[in-house]
Amino acid sequence: MTMGVSTDTVDTQMGRAPARRRGSATARRAETWASNAFFYGMVGFVLAFLYIPIAVLIAFSFNSSRSLSWPMTGVSLEWYARLLANEDLLEALWNSVYVAAAATALTLIIGVPAALALDRFDFPGKGLFRKLVLLPIALPGIITGISMLIMFRMIGFNLSLETVILGHATALVSVVVTQVFARLQRLPRSYEEASADLGASGLQTFFLVTLPNIRTAIIGAALLSFTLSFDEIPVTFFLTGRDNTLPMYIWSTLRRGLTPEINAVGALIVVFSIVLITLSVVLTRDKSGKRG
Amino acid sequence: MRLATRNRLSSGGVLSLPLVWTFLFLFIxxxxxxxxSFWEKKFPTFVPAFQFGNYLELMVDPQYVRVLLRTIKIAGLVSLLSLLLAYPYAYFLVHKVKRPGVKLVLYMAVVLPLWVSYLLRAYTWKTILGTQGILNSFLVSTGILSEPSSVFLYNQTAMVVTLTYVFIPFMVMPIYAALEKIPGSLTEASRDLGMSAIQTFVRVTLPLSMPGVIAGFTMTFCLSFGDFIAPFLVGGPDGMMIANVIATQFGAALNWPLGSALALVMLVIVLTIITLSDRLQGVGRGKYA
Known part of the structure; x- marks a missing residue:
């Protein structure tokens, strides 16, 4: 990905034309100053834009009153206490974990072989297969949602958390395929050829040679797939029966009005996400260090 | 020969599950x-038919065209605003930050919000922009406004801001990757030949980073184009987008065939944009790399 970056420092040091820039030293200094001011301003603005809302979200989860206006009335843990006592919400949370775990397992079972097939094999219809598998990445979730809804209704399937799982898996296979495919492309073919030459069967080669080499990509893809499923609305919206996932529960609460309880859920999700990200960074770094 | 047969067998085994899945849950x-989309609505159900009534209705009834144009406008504005914010940010990361640690932290700072619930990121803007919201309380307490104003929420500006907030990481990532790929020797050469920093940017860096810009634009455009959550939360009466109308057809309005026709229109638009973007990126690569 970063090819060519390491070589350029060498030739810049070799020979630098003495009068390469026009204009006086002061003009140049003013130009540098202006450009620095512009960039620091932009970067500061983007960071503020990204993080002030998240800070606001978390801050108000500790507000002592129901209101969501500044200044906060005081600090309390009331909303967290209510959240833990809210059985609907806890059930929705459990549903989300179930859906995300099952959908992630499915995306791996389908996505890893699909990535292998796209990278290693030629077969008729490969182009169409690639297009179809990757389509949900770019396609609005609502299209996956309604098209599967119509199909389930046609064959007389009742909507449930299981239909949601099928929907999520279909939408998220593309995530696993892109991540694993990218890793496979960087993996030298010679490893597998050596394994086959030494008499290993196709399955042995896969489990002993290929899989260990793409393990970090699979872990990363699984974590991403889990998070995306945990957070998914457009597909869930159309495919769920009476059971709610966490985002659907929050969505239905939002229709009734805003409360800091939602902020408390949000704050917990932020913490949970940070744990997941740290986990994925640690897991990935550990492996790549070992394998060079 | 034996190896080839075995390969073919194992490839068949590996392939079958993804193929069956793709056929069952994507193709069908x-x-x-x-x-x-060609079926007819005959209360209380939908009956099989082959007629273009649904498509005709989409063309004749001006509300659908209006919603479609509004959706394109909003998605376009979101992509443009994201680009204006994301490009300088990515450029700063690649060209101005020297320490790799700082670079990683600033890059992760943009990607991290993607892991925080999308719904909650949109929701928090509702609490910020509302009449009781933080923006209003802040403006009133500092004396800029004498009383809370309702102009911030439930309009298209609120939607553009919220969608930009939600999707800007998809603009930063490809632009960063494209800028990172440009060999430093090219900009050095341009400077050595007497170009100013701005000339170098306009004539070397910017054209070479165009594939990233196009990829980012495509992503943010398609994502906002299909969104129905931000319109619901912060959009208000004139903020309905095409996905909201589709959702209504599958909900309250209960006209699935019409909703399907509309979804197909959406599908065709998105696919056209992706194909165009692929072409453009291909051209960019062929020309410069």
Whole structure:
């Protein structure tokens, strides 16, 4: 990905034309100053834009009153206490974990072989297969949602958390395929050829040679797939029966009005996400260090 | 010979599950969606038919065209605003930050919000922009406004801001990757030949980073184009987008065939944009790399 970056420092040091820039030293200094001011301003603005809302979200989860206006009335843990006592919400949370775990397992079972097939094999219809598998990445979730809804209704399937799982898996296979495919492309073919030459069967080669080499990509893809499923609305919206996932529960609460309880859920999700990200960074770094 | 047979066998085994899945859950649903768009609504159900009534209604009834144009406008504004914010940010990371640690932290700072619930990121803007919201309380307490104003929420500006907030990481990532790929020797050469920093940017860096810009633009455009959550939360009466109308057809309005036709229109637009973007990126690569 970063090819060519390491070589350029060498030739810049070799020979630098003495009068390469026009204009006086002061003009140049003013130009540098202006450009620095512009960039620091932009970067500061983007960071503020990204993080002030998240800070606001978390801050108000500790507000002592129901209101969501500044200044906060005081600090309390009331909303967290209510959240833990809210059985609907806890059930929705459990549903989300179930859906995300099952959908992630499915995306791996389908996505890893699909990535292998796209990278290693030629077969008729490969182009169409690639297009179809990757389509949900770019396609609005609502299209996956309604098209599967119509199909389930046609064959007389009742909507449930299981239909949601099928929907999520279909939408998220593309995530696993892109991540694993990218890793496979960087993996030298010679490893597998050596394994086959030494008499290993196709399955042995896969489990002993290929899989260990793409393990970090699979872990990363699984974590991403889990998070995306945990957070998914457009597909869930159309495919769920009476059971709610966490985002659907929050969505239905939002229709009734805003409360800091939602902020408390949000704050917990932020913490949970940070744990997941740290986990994925640690897991990935550990492996790549070992394998060079 | 034996190896080849074995390979073919194992490739068949590896392939079958993804192929069956793709056929069952991607190909068939899309095909059904297509067929359904020609069906007719006959209360209380929908009956099989082959007629263009649904498509005709989409063209004749001005509300659908209006919503479609509004959706394109909003998605375009979101992509443009994201680009204006994301490009300088990515450029700063690649060209101005020297320490790799700082670079990683600033890059992760943009990607991290993607892991925080999308719904909650949109929701927090509702609490910020509302009449009781933080923006209003802040403006009133500092004396800029004498009383809370309702102009911030429930309009298209609120939607553009919220969608930009939600999707800007998809603009930063490809631009960063494109800028990172440009060999430093090219900009050095331009400077050595007497170009100013701005000339170098306009004539070397910017054209070479165009594939990243196009990829980012495509992503943010398609994502905001299909969104129905931000319009629901912060959009207000004139903020309905095409996905909201589709959702209504599958909900309250209960006209699935019409909704399917609309979804197909959406599908065609998105696919056209992706194809165009692929072409453009291909051209960019062929020309410069």
């Amino acid at each position: 649903p899309y095909a059904i969606l297509f067929i359904y």
